[in-house]
Amino acid sequence: MLDNTNYTLLVRVKDAKCYTSLAFFTFVVTNAITPNSDGRNDMVDFTGISTYNNFAASIFDRYGQEVFKAGKNNTVWNGMLRGSLVLPTATYWYRVQWENPASKKLELRSGWILLKNRN
Secondary structure: OOOOEEEEEEEOOOOOOOOEEEEEEEOOOOOEEOOOOOOOOOOEEOHHHOOOOOOEEEEEOOOOOEEEEEEOOEOEEOOEEOOOEEOOOEEEEEEEEEEOOOOOOEEEEEEEEEEOOOO
């Protein structure tokens, strides 16, 4: 399975003639980014869940200051503060939420991201 991908599974009970589908999303956040434009681990991307209801995502520094706030049209963090100031190498924390389309329950995730910048 691929990370940050929507899947639809068809489920059928053994020997039954009917089936149903189950939709789910695999959510994975890369824990280390190196925004050096080499095409590998350059950003954190929340695009896969940005269309779900109640989507919100933020990234914070060690003092709890918000350095990135995702929106429907702004779903990628590349290690910069508000898109202009390069942030120093450090550990940052993320918090993200969305409504699970299958269960209609609010999903909450949080964790850390190591940002390794050139400076």
